[in-house]
Amino acid sequence: xxxxxxxxxxxxxxxxxxxxxxxxxxxxxxxxxxxxxxxxxxxxxxxxxxxxxxxxxxxxxxxxxxxxxxxxxxxxxxxxxxxxxxxxxxxxxxxxxxxxxxxxxxxxxxxxxxxxxxxxxxxxxxxxxxxxxxxxxxxxxxxxxxxxxxxxxxxxxxxxxxxxxxxxxxxxxxxxxxxxxxxxxxxxxxxxxxxxxxxxxxxxxxxxxxxxxxxxxxxxxxxxxxxxxxxxxxxxxxxxxxxxxxxxxxxxxxxxxxxxxxxxxxxxxxxxxxxxxxxxxxxxxxxxxxxxxxxxxxxxxxxxxxxxxxxxxxxxxxxxxxxxxxxxxxxxxxxxxxxxxxxxxxxxxxxxxxxxxxxxxxxxxxxxxxxxxxxxxxxxxxxxxxxxxxxxxxxxxxxxxxxxxxxxxxxxxxxxxx
Numbered sequence: 001x002x003x004x005x006x007x008x009x010x011x012x013x014x015x016x017x018x019x020x021x022x023x024x025x026x027x028x029x030x031x032x033x034x035x036x037x038x039x040x041x042x043x044x045x046x047x048x049x050x051x052x053x054x055x056x057x058x059x060x061x062x063x064x065x066x067x068x069x070x071x072x073x074x075x076x077x078x079x080x081x082x083x084x085x086x087x088x089x090x091x092x093x094x095x096x097x098x099x100x101x102x103x104x105x106x107x108x109x110x111x112x113x114x115x116x117x118x119x120x121x122x123x124x125x126x127x128x129x130x131x132x133x134x135x136x137x138x139x140x141x142x143x144x145x146x147x148x149x150x151x152x153x154x155x156x157x158x159x160x161x162x163x164x165x166x167x168x169x170x171x172x173x174x175x176x177x178x179x180x181x182x183x184x185x186x187x188x189x190x191x192x193x194x195x196x197x198x199x200x201x202x203x204x205x206x207x208x209x210x211x212x213x214x215x216x217x218x219x220x221x222x223x224x225x226x227x228x229x230x231x232x233x234x235x236x237x238x239x240x241x242x243x244x245x246x247x248x249x250x251x252x253x254x255x256x257x258x259x260x261x262x263x264x265x266x267x268x269x270x271x272x273x274x275x276x277x278x279x280x281x282x283x284x285x286x287x288x289x290x291x292x293x294x295x296x297x298x299x300x301x302x303x304x305x306x307x308x309x310x311x312x313x314x315x316x317x318x319x320x321x322x323x324x325x326x327x328x329x330x331x332x333x334x335x336x337x338x339x340x341x342x343x344x345x346x347x348x349x350x351x352x353x354x355x356x357x358x359x360x361x362x363x364x365x366x367x368x369x370x371x372x373x374x375x376x377x378x379x380x381x382x383x384x385x386x387x388x389x390x391x392x393x394x395x396x397x398x399x400x401x402x403x404x405x406x407x408x409x410x411x412x413x414x415x416x417x418x
Contacts, residue, residue, distance in 0.1 A: 005141070009042065187225050206323040258298060268410050301327075386410070
């Protein structure tokens with residue numbers, strides 16, 4: 001890999017430590033280094049290339065060494081850049097135990113990073129629990145030089161229990177998805193075929209839920225678009241997010257047929273004294289195609305800490321004998337103000353993981369009545385708005401999750417809401 005001409009100060013780029021990784025797929029990641037004009041530029045571009053190599057998920061570590069050129073053809077001002085890489089093992093395993101609401105499960109994971117030497121990944125996950133067993137096998141392949149452009153295939157069986165609907169659902173399915181960036185947006189196209197088995201979780205399950213139980217086959221095409229300029233996903237301080245999702249079921253087979261649209265919008269803005277104002281809006285609608293009513297597994301649910309705080313998990317909207325049946329159209333909105341803890345204890349350290357939090361949430365969920373027009377639906381969504389306000393403390397747990405301790409006052413409660 002020689003650089004042409006004498007204006008460059010860069011002469012050679014080496015990658016040391018490659019075992020099963022094919023060199024051709026890495027040339028894209030380090031191509032930027034060749035365009036460097038001087039030492040500062042070489043350092044900057046070498047650092048960027050290091051980040052790109054790490055992002056591939058195939059190296060345990062990547063070190064960069066910049067040195068003056070040695071050897072017969074060395075230029076007086078020549079530089080050599082060497083990337084010293086340590087590959088991940090051929091196979092890594094993981095074992096976790098998870099304890100959730102009244103159940104425990106053991107999760108075994110098996111990962112084969114870099115299966116064929118071009119950053120492909122094969123993952124197998126098996127979880128064995130007191131109530132159910134789930135497994136998933138997935139294969140992921142990025143396009144060399146364009147890590148965001150990738151292809152994945154998944155096979156899975158997953159069982160979920162939804163106590164708010166006295167329902168248990170077992171899905172056995174296969175899906176393939178293709179992701180690619182387009183200007184500032186990221187797109188994912190997906191086909192999914194899933195055999196769903198619905199059953200009652202309790203003897204007390206309502207007739208409406210019993211009616212829904214049984215087997216169904218869903219085959220759907222979906223498209224998702226995301227624009228994300230936030231600096232963090234857990235407690236962002238700036239930036240915006242827009243997610244739009246469409247799913248069309250029934251045209252590729254199966255007995256579920258519907259069109260489902262939903263979106264999420266979020267803005268974050270920094271204010272005075274290190275406080276952050278965050279506003280979000282979600283919404284969606286599910287339209288059945290043909291004369292069959294929608295299935296309980298496809299509908300939207302609302303309520304709980306992720307949407308309208310102060311209400312029990314997913315316990316807003318249409319229900320029958322205490323079982324929540326979900327809705328076909330919904331909206332939810334939230335405004336949050338995050339501020340540092342009063343008097344800033346532990347500033348610069350542990351105290352910075354905590355935030356004081358004031359919020360106002362609202363939302364509504366209902367079913368479509370197909371005789372009515374869109375105007376009637378909009379007025380129905382504006383009728384019995386559930387909302388809540390309160391304050392609390394938020395703790396950020398790394399980049400994975402957040403813990404909230406809130407005092408909440410729910411308003412606009414309708415009969416049947418919890």
